[in-house]
Amino acid sequence: MQPNEKIICPFCHESSIAKAKTKLDGFTPVGTVLVCMLCNAELAGLEEASTENTTTPESHKLQDLGVLLGAAPAARARLAAADDEKRFCKDCVHFLKHPFVDRCELDNHPVEAMSDCGNFRKRD
Numbered sequence: 235m236q237p238n239e240k241i242i243c244p245f246c247h248e249s250s251i252a253k254a255k256t257k258l259d260g261f262t263p264v265g266t267v268l269v270c271m272l273c274n275a276e277l278a279g280l281e282e283a284s285t286e287n288t289t290t291p292e293s294h295k296l297q298d299l300g301v302l303l304g305a306a307p308a309a310r311a312r313l314a315a316a317d318d319e320k321r322f323c324k325d326c327v328h329f330l331k332h333p334f335v336d337r338c339e340l341d342n343h344p345v346e347a348m349s350d351c352g353n354f355r356k357r358d
Contacts, residue, residue, distance in 0.1 A: 244277070246275070321354040322348050323336070323349045323351065326351075326353075328353065328355065
């Protein structure tokens with residue numbers, strides 16, 4: 235059985251079309267199943283239609299690049315900042331959030347949430 239194939243559904247006994255539907259585990263796709271377009275019941279022949287998606291397109295691209303260059307892809311870089319480097323205005327005691335213009339309460343000048351300054355004091 236293929237997607238978009240005309241069928242007689244064994245559950246609702248109506249003339250319908252088999253529809254491919256992605257099966258999810260939480261928010262992670264784990265495969266594809268065929269369902270009846272009318273009653274949404276999983277159809278027989280599920281094993282042939284199921285495709286396990288264990289690799290992502292990004293990993294295929296990295297593997298292809300590794301084959302081309304003759305080297306294994308490096309591990310992903312992780313960006314992490316120390317606590318003393320996180321000095322954004324949005325995390326400051328003096329930050330005054332407003333729908334139109336965010337301001338600094340020290341001197342009442344407009345600021346951006348991701349700006350930083352020398353008068354930073356971490357909000358509790």
